[in-house]
Amino acid sequence: MNIPTAITQHPRSVILIAACLAAIAGGIATPHLLYGTAPSGASDTAKTDTDVPVVAGTLQKGTPDYKTILPAGHSIKDYGGWTRVSPPKRDPVYAYVDHIGAIPINVSQQPIPKDFGDDPDSQVQDLAQGYGASTVIKAGSTTVYIGTSAKGPQSVIFIKDGLLVLIKASAAVPDKQWQEYIQSLS
Numbered sequence: 001m002n003i004p005t006a007i008t009q010h011p012r013s014v015i016l017i018a019a020c021l022a023a024i025a026g027g028i029a030t031p032h033l034l035y036g037t038a039p040s041g042a043s044d045t046a047k048t049d050t051d052v053p054v055v056a057g058t059l060q061k062g063t064p065d066y067k068t069i070l071p072a073g074h075s076i077k078d079y080g081g082w083t084r085v086s087p088p089k090r091d092p093v094y095a096y097v098d099h100i101g102a103i104p105i106n107v108s109q110q111p112i113p114k115d116f117g118d119d120p121d122s123q124v125q126d127l128a129q130g131y132g133a134s135t136v137i138k139a140g141s142t143t144v145y146i147g148t149s150a151k152g153p154q155s156v157i158f159i160k161d162g163l164l165v166l167i168k169a170s171a172a173v174p175d176k177q178w179q180e181y182i183q184s185l186s
Contacts, residue, residue, distance in 0.1 A: 059083050064094045066111050069161050069185040071098070086110070100181050103171050109163045120159055128157050137175050139182035148172055160185060 062084045068076075076082055079096035085108055086093035095108035116123040121143065128134075128145030133155055135146040144158045156167040156178060165185075173181075 059085060062092075062094065064092060064109075066092075067161065067163075068094065068109055069163060069165070070096075071181065071184045072186055100169065100173050100177050103169055103173055105170070105173075106168045107165065108167075109165045112159060112162055112164050116164075120164075124157060124159050124164065131155060131157060133157055135175075137179060139179040142182055144178060144182055146175075146178065156182075158182065 061081050063082060070076060076096060079098055082094040082096060084092060085095045091110060091113070093108050093110040095106055098105050098107055112120045125145070131147055133145035133147035135148070137144050137146065142158050142160050144156060147155045152171045154169040154172055156169070158165055160182070
């Protein structure tokens with residue numbers, strides 16, 4: 001199958017791939033953007049097997065031109081600003097880095113894609129299934145899909161306030177904490 005045909009026949013797959021790439025790019029670039037590069041000499045902090053190498057990329061700070069959601073009582077300045085994690089010629093996806101307890105999370109969001117049509121809830125359910133996010137919880141009235149890898153990191157996907165939100169956690173977060181965090185988003 002050639003790529004143009006695959007794109008036209010499976011547009012949700014393209015969105016899923018773009019969202020995954022955006023989340024991965026945000027996860028790699030955000031520490032660099034927030035903390036800068038480390039000196040080349042010995043570090044005062046110990047390395048662990050969960051450390052992710054910092055890669056300088058072309059991600060840029062920016063301001064979304066759509067309504068976004070953040071945890072109640074916080075501004076984007078608390079998180080070091082928005083970082084655009086989608087390519088320049090694609091629909092904009094913006095992300096920030098936060099923590100749930102001691103677990104770092106990358107939160108990316110974009111307006112619900114137009115090709116989700118009149119039933120975005122079933123589209124996000126299909127997207128979540130393709131993503132392996134098989135655990136379903138409720139955070140208030142929001143249906144949340146959670147996928148957990150064998151080594152512990154989690155991917156969370158849901159729709160809230162007209163946004164498609166994807167959260168990547170570096171380790172497993174208890175469902176109750178996911179519910180509290182997602183309910184705090186406004």
